[in-house]
Structures are given as C-alpha cells and as structure tokens.
Amino acid sequence: MMLLCILASLAGFAALCLGMSRHQRDVLGKALPAATTRGLKVAGWALLTASWAAAIAGEGAALGSVYWLGALTLAALVVAFSVTRLSR
Amino acid sequence: MKGGLRQSMAWLHTWVGLLLGWLLFLVFCTGTASYFQDEITRWMQPEVHGLRDVTRGAEGAIAYLQKHAANAEQWTIQLPGHRAVATTAFWKEKGETFANWRDHEFLVDGEGHKVEARDTLGGWRLYRMHFDLYYVPVLWARWAVGLAAMFMLVAIISGVITHKKIFADFFTLRFGKGQRSWLDGHNLSAVLALPFHLMITYTGLVTLASMYMPWGIAAAYEKPTQYYADAFGTADTPARSGHAVPLAPIGGMIEQARAAWHGADPGNIFIPVPGDANAVVKITRGTDEGMDTRGETLTFDAATGAMQARPPARGPARATESVMVGLHAGRYAPLLLRWFYFLCGLAGTAMVATGLVLWTSKRRQALPDPARPYFGFRLVERLNIATIAGLPFGMACYFLANRLLPTGVVDRPGWETHSLFIGWGAVALVACLRRPVKRAWVETLSVAAAGFFAVPIVDMMTTDRGLFVSLWHGDLVFASFDLLMFAFAALLAYGAWKVHNRKEAVRVRRKKEAIA
Known part of the structure; x- marks a missing residue:
C-alpha cells in the first residue's frame, strides 16, 4: 500500500508539473494544448488524492496521513530534481 | 499596501533568519541525526551483538x-x-x-x-545537543533553542507571505545561476517539506511549553512540583x-x-x-x-x-501533548516513515543552509567595493563557512573519536563530545583565516568530506564490524550507517568541487573581459 502511495504521489506531481507551461517549455520544448494541460492538472490532483487514500487504507487515518505527507515531500523533490535534469 | 506587507515580511524573514540561522543549523543537524539515535548508539557500541x-x-x-x-x-x-x-x-x-x-x-x-x-553516550549525546546544546547551562540552552524555534515559526510564516510565486515556482530548481539558484534551493527545501517544517517547529515548542510559559502552572499551583506530580504521576x-x-x-x-x-x-x-x-x-x-x-x-x-x-486514564490535554511530542520525535515511526522524517530533516537543514548563503549572495552584487566588503558582510560570510562545513566535520570527528579513543580514557564520553567541538573549532579557524572566501569554502568542505569518508574506513580497521562484514552478514544497521557516511562524504565533496569550479568560471570571465 505504501509503495502504491509513493508511486501515486510521484505520478500525481509529475502530471501537475507537466501541467505547468514553464515546465512544458523546459522539458518538452513546446506548449501542450489547453485541453491536455487541464487534463494533466485534473489527473495530478486525482492521483494525489488517490495516494492519500492508499496511505489511509494501508496505515489508518492518523498514521496514514503522516506517511502521506512524507511521501508527498519525497515525490515532489524527485520530480523537481528530474525536471532540472531533463531541461538541460 | 500589499507591497508594504510583503516588504516588511521580507525584512522580518531576512533578519530573523540570519540572527538565528546558525543556531537553527545546529538544531536541524543534530535533530535529523536523532531520528536514528538508537542506530547511532548501536554503531557506537560495536561490542553489543x-x-x-x-x-x-x-x-x-x-x-x-x-x-x-x-x-x-x-x-x-x-x-x-x-x-x-x-x-x-x-x-x-x-x-x-x-x-x-x-x-x-x-x-x-x-x-x-x-x-x-x-x-559512550552514542546517539543520545546528539539528541540532547539538539535542545540542550553543550558547554552551557541546560536552562539557558533550552531558552535559546526555544527562542530559535519561536522565530523559526515567524520565519516560516513570513517566508510563505514573502514568497511571490509559491505555486509557479513549485518544481523549479535552476543550477548555476548564482543568487537565483540559492533562492530556488531555499524555496524548494522549504515549500516541499512545509508540512514537516510547520509540524516540527510547533510541536518542538510544545515539548518545552511548560518551561517557556509557566504562568498557568503558577496561577493554579503553589509549587510547580505539585503540577508535575498531578500531570505526569x-x-x-x-x-x-x-x-x-x-x-x-x-x-x-x-x-x-x-x-x-x-x-x-x-x-x-x-x-x-x-x-x-x-x-x-x-x-x-x-x-x-x-x-x-x-x-x-x-x-x-x-x-x-x-x-x-x-492509574486513571489521561485527560485530553495530556494526551494531546503526548501525541505532539510523539509526532516531533517520531519515536513511533516504522522504518519507512523514519526515512521520510530523516529526509524532511535534511530538507530543513538544507533550507537553513541555503537561506544563510542567500543572505551573502544577495548582498554581494550590491557591495560598494566587492574586493573589500564591510565588516558585517565578512562576519556573516565566515560564520556561514564555519557553521555549514564545520558542524558536519565535527559530527564526523565524534564518530571517529568513538573508534579511535582508547577504552581506558577517563571520561571517555566527554572526550568524544570534546572531539566534536575540537573538529568544529579547527574548521572554523580555517574558515576565518583562509583568503579568499572561495578557497575557505573549498578547503573546509573538502576537510568535512574527508572526515566522513574516514569514518567507515577507520571502522573497518578498528572493529570486526566493517562495511564488508556487515553486508556479508546482512547487518543493515551497520551497513546503512557506513554507506550514509560515504554518501555525506560524496555530497560535501561535490559541494567543494562545485565551488572550486565556480572560481575558475569567474577567473575565465575576468580574463575574457581583460582581453576584450
């Protein structure tokens, strides 16, 4: 369950990141259509919510929420460093 | 008016952060290490099988x-x-x-x-240093750390208000752009671990709340000891x-x-x-x-x-306090969550360090004469090197002393701790004496990297629980400790190498300018 939580928050932040015009330019070299951008944003938030659900399913509401915040920090750091790497 | 608020918050953030930054760096470093307090103690007592x-x-x-x-x-x-x-x-x-x-x-x-x-006092010494410091009366130390925590809370809130593009810059980390890169690093380590930073600062204050605000107790009890007896048995x-x-x-x-x-x-x-x-x-x-x-x-x-x-069940206030202390210290945390805590602690350490460097980086361009900065600037610059490279080296010395000090030494745990401060002091001296500043950075960071690199090597030479033996026996605590030491050595060496190369870049630019 925790692996699922980490993977979902990674995918969620990656989608949110690609839903931002600056990172589209940096990583893909072009802007994505508005509909795709919106889709990425929705998917990103949905995945983050899903990762919370996974953490709670695995560890209960209290402990799961603490896990979730930890997983979010890890995932966001990984995405940020990957974006820096990829945009070079 | 809005610009006014943001500006005053920026001012508050800058100066509160600078004033307590060095102390906060110590608190974050030792606190982060304390998440593995028991593991550190085990490593420092290799005789216990x-x-x-x-x-x-x-x-x-x-x-x-x-x-x-x-x-x-x-x-x-x-x-x-x-x-x-x-x-x-x-x-x-x-x-x-x-x-x-x-x-x-x-x-x-x-x-x-x-x-x-x-x-040895093992990881416990680092844990106590996190809020008791060392060489100073415990009460003073706790007041100083509490003050730092209070202002940390101020710095977090004013920092969020100051940060203009908290969402637009969410994943942004641009390397090699001087002040911009330090700001990115500071923002990233602060924003991405924000839930942790808020929790850790607030609950940190709660752990010693009755010491900082004793008036409630004074109003209801004649003697404070009676309160503690009622509250904690x-x-x-x-x-x-x-x-x-x-x-x-x-x-x-x-x-x-x-x-x-x-x-x-x-x-x-x-x-x-x-x-x-x-x-x-x-x-x-x-x-x-x-x-x-x-x-x-x-x-x-x-x-x-x-x-x-x-005994009767606890009231809700005591239960709340108890959980807050638990959240802060993470004693309950299973292994994965413990690594999350450790990662967030490292992010906090990085946040304080980048914030301190940012202070000088931001002011360097504005210096009237970059070759001869004013005293305050030089002081901050040198204290930054002394703290950011010095304390990690001191911690490496603490581990080295554990392996190298003879067992019969009088007050051995005390000398282990003195080694930490001797190592730190030596690096601080180098940081203050070496010119130019970049050379001081490169040398101190290299020394710190060498210190961490030496820990697993010395362990291998002085005990029968070296890295290869631990890996062979599947002893994950000892192996992880040694590998983490190598990782910190690599990180510090990378930092030294980066600073070293940047010196070259500046020189090349100057040469080009001279030719033109």
Whole structure:
C-alpha cells in the first residue's frame, strides 16, 4: 500500500508539473494544448488524492496521513530534481 | 499596501533568519541525526551483538543487580526500544544523587549477559545537543533553542507571505545561476517539506511549553512540583520496612504489562527499595510503542508480582501533548516513515543552509567595493563557512573519536563530545583565516568530506564490524550507517568541487573581459 502511495504521489506531481507551461517549455520544448494541460492538472490532483487514500487504507487515518505527507515531500523533490535534469 | 506587507515580511524573514540561522543549523543537524539515535548508539557500541529481547534483558539486568547492588536505594532498567539491542541499567546508593549514576551503569545484551562495551553516550549525546546544546547551562540552552524555534515559526510564516510565486515556482530548481539558484534551493527545501517544517517547529515548542510559559502552572499551583506530580504521576520512594522479601520473577510482570497494553512492550523498569517487603516494581510503556510518547506506568507488588490498581486514564490535554511530542520525535515511526522524517530533516537543514548563503549572495552584487566588503558582510560570510562545513566535520570527528579513543580514557564520553567541538573549532579557524572566501569554502568542505569518508574506513580497521562484514552478514544497521557516511562524504565533496569550479568560471570571465 505504501509503495502504491509513493508511486501515486510521484505520478500525481509529475502530471501537475507537466501541467505547468514553464515546465512544458523546459522539458518538452513546446506548449501542450489547453485541453491536455487541464487534463494533466485534473489527473495530478486525482492521483494525489488517490495516494492519500492508499496511505489511509494501508496505515489508518492518523498514521496514514503522516506517511502521506512524507511521501508527498519525497515525490515532489524527485520530480523537481528530474525536471532540472531533463531541461538541460 | 500589499507591497508594504510583503516588504516588511521580507525584512522580518531576512533578519530573523540570519540572527538565528546558525543556531537553527545546529538544531536541524543534530535533530535529523536523532531520528536514528538508537542506530547511532548501536554503531557506537560495536561490542553489543545479538538481537533484542526485552524479557531476557530485564532478567539479566536484575540478576546482575541482585549480585552487586542488593542493598541499593533504587534500581533503574532502561529496556531497548524496537530498534535498539542493549539494556542499560544502573542503581542508586543511599544518599547519592543522579549525578553519580553513570558510575554504576552497565549494559546487558539481548541474551541477558552483561557486556563490556566502550563507554559512550552514542546517539543520545546528539539528541540532547539538539535542545540542550553543550558547554552551557541546560536552562539557558533550552531558552535559546526555544527562542530559535519561536522565530523559526515567524520565519516560516513570513517566508510563505514573502514568497511571490509559491505555486509557479513549485518544481523549479535552476543550477548555476548564482543568487537565483540559492533562492530556488531555499524555496524548494522549504515549500516541499512545509508540512514537516510547520509540524516540527510547533510541536518542538510544545515539548518545552511548560518551561517557556509557566504562568498557568503558577496561577493554579503553589509549587510547580505539585503540577508535575498531578500531570505526569509521581515516583514516591517507599520507606524500607527492614523485612527482606525476594523479588517475584520479572518475566511474569512484563507479561501482565504487555497484556494490559494490548501487546505493547515496556520501556523502563523502576524498582525502589529492592529486596524489601515494601518494594514495588514500576513498569512504564516504551516511548516507541505508539504516537503518544508518555506511556502509562503500571505498579506491581514486588513480592507477589501482582498488578496494583491502574492509574486513571489521561485527560485530553495530556494526551494531546503526548501525541505532539510523539509526532516531533517520531519515536513511533516504522522504518519507512523514519526515512521520510530523516529526509524532511535534511530538507530543513538544507533550507537553513541555503537561506544563510542567500543572505551573502544577495548582498554581494550590491557591495560598494566587492574586493573589500564591510565588516558585517565578512562576519556573516565566515560564520556561514564555519557553521555549514564545520558542524558536519565535527559530527564526523565524534564518530571517529568513538573508534579511535582508547577504552581506558577517563571520561571517555566527554572526550568524544570534546572531539566534536575540537573538529568544529579547527574548521572554523580555517574558515576565518583562509583568503579568499572561495578557497575557505573549498578547503573546509573538502576537510568535512574527508572526515566522513574516514569514518567507515577507520571502522573497518578498528572493529570486526566493517562495511564488508556487515553486508556479508546482512547487518543493515551497520551497513546503512557506513554507506550514509560515504554518501555525506560524496555530497560535501561535490559541494567543494562545485565551488572550486565556480572560481575558475569567474577567473575565465575576468580574463575574457581583460582581453576584450
């Protein structure tokens, strides 16, 4: 369950990141259509919510929420460093 | 008006951050290490082998105490938490104060045998340094750390208000752009671990709240000790009756305690007037058994081993405080969550370090004469190097001293700690004397990297639990410790290499300018 939580928050932040015009330019070299951008944003938030659900399913509401915040920090750091790497 | 608020918040953030940044760096470094306090202690006592067994540890300790301290005033047995192995026990003779307890302290391994291990305070020293500092009276230190935490809370809130593009810059980290890169790093380490930073600062204040704000207690109680007795329970020492009565088996009492706590392990056993008819056995639940750290204490009749009436359940305020302390210290955290805590702690350390560097980076361009900065600028610059490279080197020295100091040295734990500050002081001296600043950075960071690199090497040479042996036996605690030391060495070396190369870049640019 925790692996699922980490993977979902990674995918969620990656989608949110690609839903931002600056990172589209940096990583893909072009802007994505508005509909795709919106889709990425929705998917990103949905995945983050899903990762919370996974953490709670695995560890209960209290402990799961603490896990979730930890997983979010890890995932966001990984995405940020990957974006820096990829945009070079 | 909006610009006005943001500007005043930026001012507040800058100066509060600078003033307490160096202290906060120490608090974050030692605090982050404390998440692996038990593992550090295990690494620093390589003589302790075997697996954890609470009951055998308690039985072994009591057997030794009955042989060597039968008439002591009290016995205390600290059982190993889930990540520790050794049981620590000590006794107090009549009339002694707790300052003497280290003279009668001994270790028992998981098999119940007393072990002769090198004298060290292990991870506990780093944990205490996190809020007690060192070489200063404890009370002053706690006030200083509390002040730093209070202003940290101010800095977090003013920082969020100051940060113009918290969402637009969410994943942004641009390298090689001077001040911009430091700002990115500062923002990233702050924003991405923001829930942790807020939690850790707030709960950190709660851990010592009654010390910082004693007025509530003063209003309701005549004596503060009466408040603590009401809130946390007392440890009254019964009088000796003079009738000798043997102690019932401790294993049965531990089993009863486990049953009362739905399987949770005890963490501490306290036996006043052992061997007497009036003796009791007080068993306290382990601090790592749940999110609430202040575990219940059960009292047993020493002669019969029967449990006395359970204390009343805690009120909501005490339960809340207990959970907040638990959240802060993460004692309950299983391995994965513990690594999350550690990662967030590192992010906090990076946030403080980048913030400090940012202060100089931002002002360098605006200097009237970049070759000769004003005194305050030079002071901050040098203190930054002394702290950011010096403290990590000091911690490496602490681990090295643990392996290199002979076992017979008087006050060995004290000298381990002095080594930390001697190493730190040496780097601070280099940081202040070396010119130019970039050279000071490169040299101090390289020394710190070398220090961490040396730890696993020296471990391999002085003990039979080196990295390869640990990996071969699947001893993950020792192997992870050694590998982390290499990782920190690599990180610091990378930093030194980066600064070194940047010097070249500046020189090349100057040359180009000269040619043009």
